Amino acid sequence: MDIGYIRVSTVEQKTARQLEGVKLDKTYEDKCSGKDTNRPELNNMLNNLRKGDTVHVHDISRMARNISDLLDLVKSITAQGVTIRFHKEALTFTSNQNDPMQKLMLTMLGAVYEFEKDMMLERQREGIAIAKAAGKYKGRKPSVDRDKVIELLKGGMSIRKVAAQMGIANSTVQLIKKEAQQ
Template structure:
């Protein structure tokens, strides 16, 4: 059935295995029967991104309900988790290609936690705010580690000065790739920058449109 003409209100599952020793049986049992299932069979050290997550974000729309067996199946960090939830539940009126906002809901079965569009559930809204706070804390740690790394490199005489700069469009593309789970090492390599430079761009305030 064409996605353009499908009915809203689908139950959509996201499954992911992060090592070759894992299998999907428990996740499949947990999510139950779904209209669409996006399965990421990705080894833990894989250099590729998460195309199935990107496909899910493109697929879902207002009224859909995304189910995930547990939070660690969806995201690799608090930053990832917060950003992906915002993509799925955000107001479609604010949707852009770089910052998807789909107006769907998402449920984490193990944690028994559901995030709805507009965050009408006070407890879920509180949890999302906490996730945002932890994400900001994580960004601050990244900035601190970067500063310490530069200081140590300068002391060793290994600091090479100002890194290559990216244009605004490139920075938005970098952030979009991070939001959908593309490994940071791959993003840095594709844009010809170091990982520390990548972290610097991710830690900056949002760019004006």
């Protein structure tokens, strides 16, 4: 079977450009970060691969954003007798192929993608620090009305009932209660 693996980092992002024009029998699509391999559709795909299948991926960064996960995934997939093909980089890996040049290219390109991600995060941290210093960055708006939680607790309502009424976890109510007591 020809199997496609598509990943975007957020729910808002579109997947249309990935593997466009590639004939696939089945597609697995994740809308989450590639920072680790804990992704539902990736794990679903890995569990359903069969010897002789070919996994198609638009580019290396869609499979993994760090070099160790990338190398582990390629090794794990090919060890099952499955071929993995990265279209953008024109790299193909199989279990019976031991091409040192392709392994070098995979490692180098994976490292470039990891570096790119790290640099983006560093620029983001720097921007946030500058915005905070200028008083322009306030962080995320609170998603819980803390005053309402405290009011309900002071009114004698239990932690569980407050959590149920507010639609939040018991641990969140406990945290707010603890912060209010300090």
